[in-house]
Amino acid sequence: MQRYLGKRKVLRIYISNEDRYDGKPLWEALLSVSQNEGIAGATVFKAVAGIGAHSQLHTFNIWVLKQKLPLVIEIIDTKEKIDTFLQATKDMIEEGLVTMSDVEVLDYRHPKFTEGK
DSSP states (O other): OGGGOEEEEEEEEEEETTOEETTEEHHHHHHHHHHHTTOSEEEEEEOSEEEOTTOOEEEOOTTOSSOOOEEEEEEEEOHHHHHHHHHHHTTTOSSOEEEEEEEEEOOOOOHHHHTTO
16 A cells, blocks of 8 residues: 555664553553554564663573563654654653654555455
8 A cells, every 4th residue: 555655764662571651561552552643553572682771781581580671662654643653652751762764665565455456
């Protein structure tokens, strides 16, 4: 579908799996806002290790029940849609890193959008 193709922005939000907002995981709250704002795509990646702003290593340990691991939420859409999302979520992230860069969407395939072609 043409709506998804072309020059877009990719927003990356680096947080922890332990971060919370309004009693639920922050990543879940952010995805909920992205859905409500009609964002074209959002994915949460769980990292196996990372070093944050405090230079502490956060890594997976099979012997530890509760683990603080890095998460990356990646959102792709137009600059205008991402700016609206950022405005709606500006008070949700207490600690983390937010970046935005250019990306070009070359192809998007989904049965809902490709039937009848």
